[in-house]
Amino acid sequence: MRALIERLLLVVALLLIWQFLPLTGLADPFFISSPAQVADQIWQWGAGGDLLGHILTTSGEALAGLLIGAVFGAGFGLLCGLHPAAQKALLPLMTVSNALPRLAFAPLLIAWFGFGPSSKIALSASVVFFFIFFGVYSGLRSGSRLLVANARVMGGRGAALLWHVHLPKAFLWIVASLRLAVGYAFAAAVIGEYLGADRGLGYLIVYGKEMLDMTQVFAGMTVVVTIVGVLDVGLRRLARAGSRWRGLEGRL
């Protein structure tokens, strides 16, 4: 409780310094805006009803990218984890592609898919893909091979083996990597919007930047960071609950 109060006090103190720093002449409100102005800006966006639309646009892009990236990532992960030939052919490529500065590919995707949501979905999916791919792949590789061997001895093969042994094993890893991927999916959508869009939170921020309106940049950024932060904390709680359940699974 005391820690909570102290943290709150720290945040309040930082906000006060931010608000009153221009009075000391150390900073220019043109550059640092002020918390009151930022709050006012967010309030205005919210009251006008614009904010919800922008949030829905960006979230929709992130979610679609998450879904597509997860499906493809899981598919390729299963393929590489279960099929040695596919692993030999694809794994080196995946490792190299994973190291590339993928968010920098946004202009290319915008050139291919246009200014609409599809280019952001593609960017977001391309980021999520690798998280899930490596999650599933290492999930299938990890742990004892005993379970698989036992299932085989008992006559499990083909679809049954996949459904009862491999998929449950992979599923836990998908959940774990999804938590990491959510923040990145969201950020990819926002960065895609920076580089060419006509709506969404990234568009709001970059519009503020072009207008040299720091208040708008701060306000947009506050909304983005709040959403990502809440998602992150929520998913971490979920993962912790999930790991208890995984503890049971591990005993099988």
Place this chain on the structure above:
Amino acid sequence: MVSRRLSAASPALVVLALLLAWDFATRFGLADPRYLSRPLDVAALVWQWTRTGYIVPRMLATFSEVGIGYVGGTLAGMAVAFLFFFVPRVAELCDPLVVLLNAAPRAILAPFAVLLFGIGLGSKVALVMLVVFAITLLSLSTGLKEVDRTIVDNARVMGAGRADLTRHVYLPAALVWVVSAMRISIGQAFTAAIVCELLGSTDGLGWIIAAGQSAVKPDWIMTGLFFASVIVLLVDIVILAPLERRGSHWLVF
């Protein structure tokens, strides 16, 4: 024998197949070369920029942004991690800020950096520094907590003070974590620099990509991305991977 060779060459075959598919798609009207360019056009531009040396100053620009930010971010991250470790009250107080810093890829702060520090070197250095700082701080904070208590206690028994402990126990132990953090952060550092360049710059690889985007020259975008990818991979394979391999021998504590 043949099948073994085939499986060794299969990654190259996959790449070749993708390149051929790309080429055929643009040739037979499945994709518009105005937006997709062609493999040979991109290869020609790569060769031309390499031959004329046009790419060298652009690469150096991005390199110096990443270099300065990287060193600064690593040092700052180390300093704060040690501060958090030795003064737990500060760590506890700053916890919400650290969570915030850790919640999302820091590259989304690029417009901020450009507005605050201008379109020159400053904004990219600041953003790269922030990215590297966050990764170093997190990795090292975990690392310092895992230093073996027995070694610390033994050193204490032998009369080591806080300064001796830092110098002879914690710093060597931290080094391994710093190196592994450096390896994780290199990709993100380049990404941050390039994204920042995309949003406002006068030079660098991101500037080439941005120029290609505004002039609808996909071969510029692709060539810029090609060089960016080559740099990142080279730094990882040539410098950081061997460093980390060697570093793992230092993991004595």
